[in-house]
Amino acid sequence: MQAEILPSEPDLVNTSVGKSKMTSMCASARILQPFLMCNYTLNLKGMELKINQQVKQFNAESLSVQSLLDLEIPNKQNGIAVAINNTVIPKSNWNQQFLKETDEILIISATQGG
Secondary structure: OOOEEEEEEEEHHHHHEOOOOOOOOOOOHHOOOOOOEEEEEEEHHHHHEEEOOOOEEOOOOEHHHHHHHHHOOOOOOOOEEEEOOOOOOOOHHHHOOOOOOOOEEEEOOOOOOO
């Protein structure tokens, strides 16, 4: 997930006088009054997904099941089962099934053994 910090309008009520919150000033605030505190908006870009009980961050804003598997396990596409919110997604739907940040994703890989 990427973050972008954008300056917004200066806070005319709360100044930085006597406060340690002020680290830098906006150019427009410097002209208006030397002790105005600038507000910033944090815009998050990307997705945070819970995969096999682990939270992972991705730079994409939209991600299909197939895209997720290409990123997570690019060399293994056979013997894989995917469930989203406790519902198994057929392999034929992996390209059309898009993920949301609230989805809980389970990826299971078949193994051999005795």
